[in-house]
Amino acid sequence: MDFESNYSLIKNTSESAAWSSKLPQGLDLEVSHHPITMRHIANLIIAMERLKGGEGVTMGTEFKDKDLLNFLLESAVEEHIVLELESAPPASRRAAGFSSTSQYECSVTDSENKCWVLMNEAMELHAMMLQGGSSYHKVHLNLSSYVTPVPIETEARPVALGIKGSNLYLSCSKSGGRPTLHLEEVADKDQLKSISQQSDMVRFLFYRRNTGVDISTLESASFGNWFISTDMQQDYTKPVDMCQKAAPNRLTTFTIQRHN
Numbered sequence: 032m033d034f035e036s037n038y039s040l041i042k043n044t045s046e047s048a049a050w051s052s053k054l055p056q057g058l059d060l061e062v063s064h065h066p067i068t069m070r071h072i073a074n075l076i077i078a079m080e081r082l083k084g085g086e087g088v089t090m091g092t093e094f095k096d097k098d099l100l101n102f103l104l105e106s107a108v109e110e111h112i113v114l115e116l117e118s119a120p121p122a123s124r125r126a127a128g129f130s131s132t133s134q135y136e137c138s139v140t141d142s143e144n145k146c147w148v149l150m151n152e153a154m155e156l157h158a159m160m161l162q163g164g165s166s167y168h169k170v171h172l173n174l175s176s177y178v179t180p181v182p183i184e185t186e187a188r189p190v191a192l193g194i195k196g197s198n199l200y201l202s203c204s205k206s207g208g209r210p211t212l213h214l215e216e217v218a219d220k221d222q223l224k225s226i227s228q229q230s231d232m233v234r235f236l237f238y239r240r241n242t243g244v245d246i247s248t249l250e251s252a253s254f255g256n257w258f259i260s261t262d263m264q265q266d267y268t269k270p271v272d273m274c275q276k277a278a279p280n281r282l283t284t285f286t287i288q289r290h291n
Contacts, residue, residue, distance in 0.1 A: 187238035
């Protein structure tokens with residue numbers, strides 16, 4: 032433990048006076064200009080700790096090498112722990128996700144005034160012109176809005192869309208090598224109240240970006256730049272599906288009309 036130092040503990044009397052002012056009343060400090068050892072430094076530190084009422088300090092006027100080593104190791108471990116705690120990320124950032132805050136009933140029509148209609152046998156949504164007494168075929172949706180504890184990179188609002196009166200929800204997942212729109216049954220709707228960003232439940236979320244009064248686009252939260260869309264013409268063979276925004280003959284803007 033006798034590692035020699037080429038430096039004096041305190042170099043001049045002005046520094047001695049500065050240190051003396053910090054010591055308890057009645058205690059003076061003797062300045063030495065001779066080389067000091069690690070033992071001297073450790074003895075001084077332990078003596079100061081004892082004066083401050085520190086716990087776990089070895090009693091006696093001399094300290095064994097084992098005592099000094101344990102003291103120095105304990106100091107090093109304590110400092111390491113403090114640094115780790117200070118650098119730990121906030122809990123909200125580690126547990127970032129989507130939390131449902133509100134829900135309301137709505138219906139959706141595309142920019143050509145075609146309404147979403149549910150085809151039960153095919154489990155698909157189609158966009159159709161409805162007139163007169165056929166308006167009851169229009170699908171009513173429950174739109175749930177979400178917030179995130181950590182800001183997301185888009186100004187759009189995360190939403191989930193469920194068919195009113197059922198357990199069916201719109202979702203986006205890959206099929207045939209491309210993102211496609213699906214209707215999935217969710218037996219436990221509580222699963223959708225809080226969704227982790229790393230969970231595959233994100234497939235049920237869409238970013239709603241308003242482009243006008245009640246006019247919005249619906250982008251997949253799982254697949255960026257893929258949007259819910261309808262065919263430009265009323266084609267009964269082409270369901271509501273996903274497309275990239277620049278896709279020809281597809282409509283990606285919708286009027287979302289609130290009913291309550």
